[in-house]
Amino acid sequence: MLDAMSITIRPATERDLPAIASFARWTYEKAFGDGFSPEDLAHHLNHRLSDRYFRDAAARDRFFIADVDGQMAGYVQFGPGDGKTKDSPHRQIVRLYVHPDRQGHGIGSALMEAALADKSMASADAIYLDVWDRNDGARRLYERFGFEVIGGHNFITATGVVMGQDLLMVLRR
Ligand SMILES: CC(C)(COP(=O)(O)OP(=O)(O)OC[C@H]1O[C@@H](n2cnc3c(N)ncnc32)[C@H](O)[C@@H]1OP(=O)(O)O)[C@@H](O)C(=O)NCCC(=O)NCCS
Structure with missing residues (x-):
């Protein structure tokens, strides 16, 4: 459930892209x-x-930003993605990131709900996403939304280290 904080979920504009990119790099690191x-x-x-x-x-993709008290607290990227899934029509949740200080307050769930409700996703028979098998928290969140694991492949880094599996999850509807 969202805490008593001022959260706004809004579509990103082109002007937001550099801030989303910095936020993504920082949160990933x-x-x-x-x-x-x-x-x-x-x-x-x-x-x-x-x-x-x-x-x-x-x-090709859309981005929604969660602002808390006027500051970016998270974002979700969704759309056709890179097309690595074959079903047609299909869509992907490409990325979902929340600021570390803001996690566990419902922002990730609110972003996911907004993405799934967007009309660009409404015609999809299936919505896919990838999740690292070591990312238990994210996986639980996705399972709560009805996503299920349907496959996976080795997650191999640029220098060739195998870091577990990238799991493919799907929400059918
Ligand atoms: C995964 C993530 C987007 C969830 O966002 P969030 O705002 O913390 O999620 P919510 O508050 O809406 O929901 C909490 C749920 O998220 C999961 N979760 C993941 N990381 C969490 C964290 N650090 N703190 C609390 N919950 C977390 C839990 O499943 C929790 O559900 P639970 O109550 O059943 O344990 C966020 O933790 C994040 O950005 N993590 C780092 C980046 C990442 O892993 N992105 C997903 C890549 S596939």
């Missing part, structure tokens, strides 16, 4: 940085979460 070598972490931040990545992604 805080959440997962300790588990990677400096080379692998830098590769992920510079390739998968670069400003350019977000500019390109915005051409």
